[in-house]
Amino acid sequence: HDQEKSAPSFSSLKELYDLCQHFVYDHVFAEKITSLPSQQSRDEEENEHLKKTVTMLQAQLSLERQKRVTMEEEYGLVLKNSELEQQLGATDAYRACALQLEAEMAEMWQMLQAEHPFVNGVEKLVPDPLFVPFKEPGQRLLDEMLLTVPEVHRKPLKRSSSETVLSSLAGRDIMRGHEETCIRWAQAVKQRSISLLHEADTQYSALKAKYQELLKKCQQEEDSLSHKTVQTSRAPAKDLAALHAQPKPSTLSWDPASVTSEPISSPTTSTPPEYKALFKEIFSRIKKTKQEIDEQRTKYRSHSSHS
Template identity: 35%
Template sequence: MFNISKSHQKCKNLNFLKTVNKLCRHSSRVINSHLGFHEVISKALLQILPGDINELVNFHDFLLFIFVLLSRLFSDLHLAAELGKTLLERNKELEDSLQQMYINNEEQYLSKQLEMLREMNEQHAKVYEQLDVTARELEITNEKLVLESKASQQKIDRLTGTMETLQGQVDSLTTRVEELRTLEELRVHRERKERRKTVHSFPCLKELCTAPSVDLAEKRPLDEENDRLRDVVSSLRSAMTAERSKREGAERECAAVLQEFERLEQRLLGAEGCQLRVQELEAELQEMQQLRKSRMCLIGGLEEGSEGAAGEPGAPGQQGGPVRKSCSDTALNAISARDASGRRQGSYAMHANGVRKRGMSILREVDEQYHALLEKYEELLGKCRRHEESLCHAGVQTSRPVSRDPSMKEYNMAVDKRLSQNTPEYKALFKEIFSRLQKTKSDMNASKSERREKRKTNK
C-alpha cells in the first residue's frame, strides 16, 4: 500500500514536470532571442530529477527556483524591449536632427554663395561705372580734338588759299618782269642801233657812247622788288610746310585718340557682356533654387502621405520624419515577423521607401545640374577676370570674347549631349536655358560685328 502511494506521488510529480516542460517550450517559442532555453531547462530537469522519488529532498524549492529564474528572464526581456524601443526612437530623432542640419548647412552655403555673387556684381557695377566715366571723358577729349583738328584744317585751308593767291601774284609779277625785260632789251637794242648810226655820222659822240649807261640804275629797283617777292614766297612756303607738319601731327593725335576710344568701347562691350552673363547666371541660380525648393516640398508631401497611410493600422514608431535605408529595412523586417496586419504595414512602408528613393534620385540629378551650373559660372567669372586683367596689362591689344573659347564650346556640347539622353521635365528646362544662353551669345557677337561695320563705314 505504501508502494502504491509512492508510485502515485511519483506520477503526480512527473505530470507536474511535464507541465513545467510545456511551459518552458511555450516560453521558448515566444522569446526568439533565447533559442536554446528549452534545451537548457530540459537538461537541468534531467540532471536534477532522480531515479527514485525518495532521493528528491525538496522539490518545492526547485520549482521556486525555476519560477524565480523565469520571472528574472521575463523582466530582463521586458527591459531589453523597452531599451530597444527607446534606442530606436532616439535613433529616429537623431536622424531627423541630422537631416535638418544637412538642410540648414545647404541653405547657409547657398546664402553665402548668393552674397558672394552679389558682392561680385557690385564690384562689376563699380568697374562699369568707372569705365563709363573714363569713356565719357575720352569722348569729351575726342570732341575737343575733333574741333581743334577742324579749326587747324580751316586755318590750313585759309593759308593754302592765301599761298595760292600769292603764288598767282608772284606768277603775274614774274610775267610782268619778263615782259619789262624784253621791252627793255628791245629798247636798249634800238638805242644801240641808233647810237651806232649817230656815232658813224657824228664822231664827237664816241665819248658819250663809252660813258656808263644810265639803264643800270633803272634796273636795280626791279631786281630788288623781285628778290623781295622771292623772299616772301620762300617764307610763305616755309610757313605752309610748318602748318602741314602741324596738321599731320594733329591727324596722328586724332587717330591715336580714335584708336583709344575704340579700345575702350570694346572693353565696355566686353564688360556689358560679362554683366549680362552674370545676370543670366544669377537668374539661373534663382530658378534652380526655386526648382529645388519645389522638388523638396513635393517629395516631403509624398513622404507625409505615405507615412500617414502606413501609420493608420498601428505602429506609432513610424510617424517620424524621413529615415534612412537601414532603419527602414530593420523596421520592415520587424513588421514582417508579425501577423498579417504587420505584413500589410510592411508593404506600405516599402511603397513609401520606393517613393523616397525616387525623390532622392531626382534631387541628386537636380544637385548635379546645379553644381554643373555653378562650375560653369565660376569658370566664366575666372575668364572674365582674366579678360579684364589682360585688357589692363595689354593696353591697345584686346582679347578674344568669352563665347569663342573652344573649351566652353566643348563643355556646352557635352552638357547638351547629356541633357538629350533623357527627356524629363527638368532636363528639358535645362536644355532650354542653355539654348537661350547660346542664343544671347550669338546675338551679342552679331551686334558687335554690326557696330564694327558701322564704324568702318563712318570712317
C-alpha cells in the first residue's frame, strides 16, 4: 500500500517539475519576443545618428577643401609678390652700385685731368664717357618689370606674422647673394677701368717724353740754322771790303768761274723733322684707346642686357 502511494506522488512531482520547466522557458521566450521591437528601434536610431554624422563630416570635408584651394591661391600670390619684391630690391642694389661707380669714375677722371692737362685736349676726341650712364637703363628695366606684372599681382596682400618672417629671411638671403655678385662685378669693372687709365697714362707719358725730345731737337736745328745764316751773311761783307781795298781789275780779266758761292741752307730745303711720325703715332694710339673704350662699352651693354 505504501508503494502504491509513493508511485503516484512521484509521477505528480515529475509533472510538476515539467510544468515549472516549461513555464520558465515560455517566460524567457515571451521576454525575447517583447524585447525584439525595442532592440530594432535602437539600431535604427543609431543608424540614423551615424548617417547624420557622416553627412556632417562630408560637409566639413568639402568646406576644408574649399579653404585649401583658397589658401593655395593666396600662397601662390604671396610667392609671386615676394619674387617681385626681390627683383625690385636687386634693381635698387644694382642702381646704387652703378651710381657709386659713376661717382668713382668721375672722381678718377677729375684726378687724371688735374694731373695731366694734355688729357683735356684728348678728351674732345672721345664722344662719350668711358662707361654708359646707368640711370636710364635701370629706369627702363624697372618700367618693363612693372609693365609685365598683371594688375592682380600689384595689389598688396595681407600676410600673417609667420609668413612675413619667412619671406623676410628668404629675401635677406637673396639680397645678400645679389649684393655679393654686385660687389664682385663692381670690383672687376673698377680694376678694368683702373688698368685702362694706367695704360693711357703710360702712353701719354711716353708720348710726352718723345714730344719734348722732338721739341729739343727742333730747337737745336733752328739754332744751328740761324747760326749758319749769320755766318753766311758776314762772309760776303768781308769779301766786299777786301775788294774795295784791292785795285780794281779790268773787266776782261774777270773770271766768273773763280767766284764760288756757298749754298745757303734754309729750313725749307732741309729734311723735315720727325713731328709727322710722332703725331701719326699719337693719333694711332688715341684711335686704339677709343676702340678699347668702345669694346668695353659694348661688353657692358651686353652684360646689362643679359642680366
